[in-house]
Amino acid sequence: MSFSFDETNITKIEQLQKRYPSPKALTLPLLWMVQEQEGFISLEAMEEISKYTTRPAMEIYKTATFYTMFNLAPVGEHHIQLCKTLSCALCGKEDILAYIKKTLDIEVGQTTKDGKFTLxxxxxxxxxxTAPMMQINQTNYESLTIERVEKILEELQ
Ligand code: FES
Structure with missing residues (x-):
């Protein structure tokens, strides 16, 4: 599998190169760009970013794997990211998680068979x-209840 930025993103990169004096500073913007273009960041894309940033591909890999918001494998059309940290855990995250798993018939880290949802x-x-909360793609859903999650999932089906 090969990777190359599309024309729109090449234009954006040229603009970013003028803004950042050090090409290394392009690392995070280009990782985001890849994710928006492809849905995830492949090793081939990391090699391409390496050329633009003048950093070894391993450095790009280390950055991409450090931040959990970067997908290193394909995800579903709707990527559900449920917060598991203290406030959300204390406010009912486990019930929300159990509901989503049961409704979509997937475990954490899986994608539904139709490719619609990844959890x-x-x-x-x-x-x-506003715990408990989840993010689906770029949208935050807060103060979640089972009823609210049911509605959200129905709307995204
Ligand atoms: S604990 Fe901060 S958003 Fe869930």
Whole structure:
């Protein structure tokens, strides 16, 4: 499998190169760009980022694997990231998790057979005051209840 940035992203990269004096600073923006373009970050994409950033591919790999928001394998159309940290855990995260697993018939780390949903658990997403919460793709869903999750999943089906 090979990877190359599409034309739109190449234009964006050229703009970013003017903004950042050090090509190393492009690492995180390019990782995001790959994820938006492909849905996940392949080893081939890391090698491509390595060329733009003048960093060894292993350095790109270390960065990509350090941050949990980067997908290193394909995910479903809707990537459910349920917070598992203290506030969410104290406010009922386990019930929400059990409901999602049962409804979608998947375990954490799995994708539904139709490719619609992937379920992961993540550390605090910074919405502790409205726990429990989850993020689906780029959208936060807060103050979750079973009823609210049921509605959200139905709307995304
Ligand atoms: S603990 Fe869940 S958002 Fe912070």
């Amino acid at each position: 992961t658990q993540v550390e605090c997403l910074g919405s502790c005051g």
